[in-house]
Amino acid sequence: MHPAFSVIFFTVASGAGFGLFSLLFIADVFKLGGGFSREQLIIGGLMAMGLVVFGLLSSTFHLANPKNAWRAFTRFRTSWLSREGVFAMVFMPLALIYLASIWFDAPLWLRETFGFLTAVLAWITVFSTGMIYACLKTIRQWNTPLVPANYLALGYASGSLLLLLGAVVAELDTTPYIAMSALIISIAAVLKAIYYFWIRSPGLTPTINTATGLTRAKVKLLDTGHTHGTFLTQEFGFQVARQRASLLKIVVFVLGFALPGLMMVWVFGQQGQQMAAIVAVMAGLAGAAVERWLFFAEARHVVNLYHGAQRC
């Protein structure tokens, strides 16, 4: 699959935004490390919402006909893409009510109810983002429950790193934030490792024989019937060299998981805390972006069978 940068940016930014908002609610409920002040919670919440809005806006850049984008909310019953849009739109007012109840010192039950609803909606929205890809039977590398699991784990991992930076800036006790972040990043790393192991040979897949129905003998492509590329070859023909993919997987693990882990040790060591937290956030987001690029680059759509691939 052709990796579109607007979609990569969208999934990384909105994942981090939703992750940050839900973890901010947890930090607020349990007053982790002493708890953020009212102003700090508002700033953190608005930053998370900013990431989400920024991501959603960038996702419209890959549309060829964006004037009809508003119609994307209409097929909620069948389409995961539509569901993601609807959930993201429901998230916004709930998140605003939660932030307003913090600002105006609303009763605790109101504040926590809306905080909880917002956190649940954030989870559902990121899950829907993952399901957009996981529901496609045409791409074996995506058609697995590991995909929404990875989207959630990585979204929350980048959110937790942003929250850790917030805790450092707000001069809270960072220990609970480090523990939370370390736990989520470990889960994300393990899930990603399972996924990379799994897609090396993803089980039974369609072949050129089932694609053409000519199952009694070996089949090979003689001619694609077009002199230059088509929409299909541009969209689905992209292929990443195996060696390059392996190298990028190492980059994902070093940048996305190892370096933030190391930086957390630094933060825990109380020296150069702010710098270490900033490096952790940058590395985590860069790692997530590389991971997302690979996620698209390594996916092989079955239409490639008609263009000569023996199996997908």
Next chain:
Amino acid sequence: MRLGLVIDLDVCVGCHACAIACKEWNASGTIGPLSDYQPYGAEPSGVWFNRIRHYEMDEYPNNKTVNFPMSCMHCEDADCVTVCPTGASYKRPEDGIVLIDQDKCMGCNYCSWACPYGARELDRSSGTMKKCTLCVDRIYDQDLPVEERQPSCVLTCPAHARMFGDFDDPDSAVSRTVRERSGFGLMPELNYNPTNRYLPPRSTPVIPVEPKSRGGLKESIKQFANKLVRR
């Protein structure tokens, strides 16, 4: 009704006439135009509803070329319709034709990701997805003579490799042919239930060739002379 095509892989000569006729009709049809990019340039490309690929079965000396026209299969379980977030993609309940409402499409490409047969192509000039309409603007046209109320590709095929009809009627020509010739759908393991059927190439008996006779004295001298002369 469940309208669709039958394509005879045994008969198809791979002339691309169906694709040309399709482009000609649909460029000015309800879903047109079908934009071309650099048609006379170095990298010609464009939107087509029907594409013909060429494959080779088995290996020499038992090989056989199979010409393979492909358009929308008008699937029973069309994921391209269910994944569409705007409702632009729809399947007509009355005849099973899958269409795209050009006024609703936002060009997100998601339906093309869901189609295993590569039937959908984005038109960069209108920013919308386009696909085979089964010549919906032809097959119901009361102004046309009855025998011409068929998709363009079927009418034009010089080898009569294409048939159009109703698969819900067990006695229709398409249903009977598919039964008799063991017609099949493509990639059945994905469970899209494609309507279009393909008829497999026949295993033709080998035509016996008599061994060449040795010929008389005159023939032997000719052959000897042929060997001597340097050309």
